[in-house]
Amino acid sequence: MTKILIRSDYLLPGGDNWNIIRNAELLIEDTVVSYIGAQRNYPVGVIDRIIEGKNKLVMPGLVNAHTHAAMALLRGYADDMPLMDWLEQKIWPAEARLTKEDIYWGTLLAICEMIRGGTTCFADMYFHMEEVARACLESGIRASLAQGLIGLDASQGAARLEDSKILVSDWHGAGEGLITIMLGPHAPYTCPPQYLEKVISIAAELSLPMHIHLAETRGEVQDCLDKWGKRPIALMDSIGLFKQQVLAAHCVHLSEDEILTLTQRQVAIAHNPGSNLKLGSGIAPLAELLERGAMVSIGTDGAASNNNLDMLEEMRLASLLAKGSCEDPTVLPARKALKLATVNGARSLFLKEETGLLREGSQADLIMLDMDKPHFHPYHDLCAQIVYAASSADVEMVMVKGRVLMEGKKLVTVDEEKILHEANERAVRLTR
Numbered sequence: 001m002t003k004i005l006i007r008s009d010y011l012l013p014g015g016d017n018w019n020i021i022r023n024a025e026l027l028i029e030d031t032v033v034s035y036i037g038a039q040r041n042y043p044v045g046v047i048d049r050i051i052e053g054k055n056k057l058v059m060p061g062l063v064n065a066h067t068h069a070a071m072a073l074l075r076g077y078a079d080d081m082p083l084m085d086w087l088e089q090k091i092w093p094a095e096a097r098l099t100k101e102d103i104y105w106g107t108l109l110a111i112c113e114m115i116r117g118g119t120t121c122f123a124d125m126y127f128h129m130e131e132v133a134r135a136c137l138e139s140g141i142r143a144s145l146a147q148g149l150i151g152l153d154a155s156q157g158a159a160r161l162e163d164s165k166i167l168v169s170d171w172h173g174a175g176e177g178l179i180t181i182m183l184g185p186h187a188p189y190t191c192p193p194q195y196l197e198k199v200i201s202i203a204a205e206l207s208l209p210m211h212i213h214l215a216e217t218r219g220e221v222q223d224c225l226d227k228w229g230k231r232p233i234a235l236m237d238s239i240g241l242f243k244q245q246v247l248a249a250h251c252v253h254l255s256e257d258e259i260l261t262l263t264q265r266q267v268a269i270a271h272n273p274g275s276n277l278k279l280g281s282g283i284a285p286l287a288e289l290l291e292r293g294a295m296v297s298i299g300t301d302g303a304a305s306n307n308n309l310d311m312l313e314e315m316r317l318a319s320l321l322a323k324g325s326c327e328d329p330t331v332l333p334a335r336k337a338l339k340l341a342t343v344n345g346a347r348s349l350f351l352k353e354e355t356g357l358l359r360e361g362s363q364a365d366l367i368m369l370d371m372d373k374p375h376f377h378p379y380h381d382l383c384a385q386i387v388y389a390a391s392s393a394d395v396e397m398v399m400v401k402g403r404v405l406m407e408g409k410k411l412v413t414v415d416e417e418k419i420l421h422e423a424n425e426r427a428v429r430l431t432r
């Protein structure tokens, strides 16, 4: 059993406890936190490795609850366009040229960025997901992966469902639980009710959660009403989607009743403020959702609509946007924002292992921030400094499942230089 000891000037356990522990110590045995508290003395030879955190802060790793990692290859390719033009003229034609290898390298590009920004776990929906799984396993980042399912064409929809089943048997629980699989019905407007019913029955049969886009734009809600006589949330409820565990991305355009339905059915909601703003989709009613007790987490969405995968920035944006849109600075205070970006994210992925917070028995998914920077001083309230002043450049060390993925700002499990080179070459070919 490998024992790693982290000594840090400051430690935030997270979960419901955002009180700083000074001069803290965290003992990791293999993948699990076995002690957290005051520093102790150990006999010589008991500890395999000590990581010193002078002027550093250790906290749970950030969880990106909704993204399309490989879209990092399309970052900056098409911006400032109306959503449908953006999709039809730029994104879909480029995606049609994506090969399996492109997905692998594009995902690795996203993983480099996510690790550098302190993300230890993410929920992804795309295609060729076995390549995404391979990239995650190699890099050591935790992920919950869903093959995007589109059911507009019956035979293609059925084929993609078969791919999903293969993905489940090949990858669900791989890397000793590092990788888990969800089913990924893309959205109500790409998956008609009949097809969704099939997906739901397979999710029930295999006991898998589902990851879906819901109520992202006003147009989507209107089209759904025109076509099916119901708004998206009501339609999904009527066909039994919410009887299973569901991670719903966006949920921007919601009525009072829909907020109630999502809360009562315990649907996990991934809030993507950056993408919703950039695509002009609107502003999700975050304060109302939280007030009702909804399970809300934070996602970046893909890098083609954000344009980064920076969870510290996304957390700050979520908090500021909620305050500004409600004209109320007490909405989404710093500790609550931290909770959304960590433990709520982990719970929204329905993982069996305990992640998103640090306590004895939880997984050692954590990050270390360098607090010796002007923008952190003075140390009045370190939680507020992290939410309102920190940047991804402050992340110094990242660990997932007890394995160090970045140390001294150097990525140690992947060849970053090669990944940047491959990604650039492939991006040129895709968009030529």
Ligand SMILES: [Zn+2]
Binding pocket: 066, 067, 068, 213, 249, 301, 302
């Ligand atoms: Zn999305």
